[in-house]
Amino acid sequence: MNLRQLHYFRVLAKDEHITQAAAKLNITQPSLSHAISELEKELGTYLFEKQGRNIRLTKYGRFYLDYVNRALDELEKGEKNLRELINPSSGRVDLSFIYTLGPHFVPKMIEAFSSQEEYKNISFSFSQGNTKNILQNLKDEKCDLAFCSMVENEPDIDFVPIVEQEIVVIVPPNHPLAVYDQIDLCQTAEFPFVYFNKESGIRPIIDSLFMKAGITPTITCEVEEDNTMAGLVSVNYGIAIMPRIHSLKDYNVKVLSIEKPAHQRFIYIASVKNRYLSPATCQFRNFAISYAKENFLSKGNVLHE
Template identity: 50%
Template structure:
């Protein structure tokens, strides 16, 4: 069904006069007559009938008009929404990020971006999750940008390093390892460990650290979120190797710097390669790259 024909139909239904409707639509009267005839043929019914020099809707034309007007209004709403989301001065950026970034990094970078673009109407949606879910969210376009660990063999996703995270050993308060300010990972062998789930981007990083010393974690529990890990450690369910994030100071734990083996724990901005993004997403991506060294 032709969109123009539907718009012509609504105009004629309101003005009830072919000449006036054609003039308002800036088309010829024969073109309007042809459009209405095509609609009637497609529907298999008469939409208008003559009434003196005018035309009026038939019973079935009145029914059809209600649905056409609703459809055109809904379509216009979609047009307006799409334009608002993709114009150069407004739009929404859908962010996905790992749990360790939800307290400081993401709020800080978003606040800086919005402050620098006070003259624009940019908005955000926020969602914290594990790296696996963030990658899936990028693929199905739930997220425009993700902040997560790098994942091997994801050839359609670009990973750009934006941040380094320090890893520490977290133990219950006054644990026998608490005497150390710095510690070699080998000294944690023999203790029960709280580990991240296999869906976490940090799990392979920690596993590789133990491979470097030819040992394995003695894992008692697996968790997804850092808060859960810190809470279990505080209640003496085990010790943990995890990022040194600010909220650890609110738990009844001791935090020990990890001295060896040497490691690299990086956070990346992830986005789909060769994919159209809105001006808002493009602006935010460029802002992160420009400012990542100061974060």
């Protein structure tokens, strides 16, 4: 059984006339008769019976036609929706990103992209998470592209740097370190930290900073998300190292730049190597790389989310 036979069956069932149905299908009458005969053999029953010079559906043919109509209608609907989904001017991009990029970076990127006339009808679905979960979703095809940290030993993922994100220390306003605007990380050695958990993409960078400074931090608790970290610091539960996100202004904390050790933290656009991307997804990926190069990387700007 194949789709061609089912299509022939539906046309013939509608016309109940071999000559007319063959003409509509642009095939010969013997070809149509053979296709229907093969379908009947496979199903083990007659779908049509002769009525004078014409034919009509048997009761089994009428029974089967309901299922064929539903199946072919769904396939046609699926084809139509798929074509719309992959249409380069009106497709959809499934984008995932780390929490810190939600308030400003991603909306601004989408705004810049959608303001282009040729992209205005491309739609998006969004999801957020930590880098580890996002990369797993990428591999599982739950998203097409991701803005996240780079992770070592991920040979199937293509990481392209998009923007550098500043890392800072935050402390309560009454903390001994609050008198400074910038510090050497060594100055934090005696204080307990609210720390990112091991699922976070920024955790290895922070671990590396402490190794460079020769410090083993005292960790009071581990969290997944930046705003929770800022909230805990604001109530004096510890100090923290985190990206300079826009919402820090809403918390009762002092933000300190890290003078030493030297460090860099990039946000990447990630995709699975050698996996097909729809035209709309390719267009957004290319736009994001170009936009970041023009507005961030080439100008040495650091993202203050």
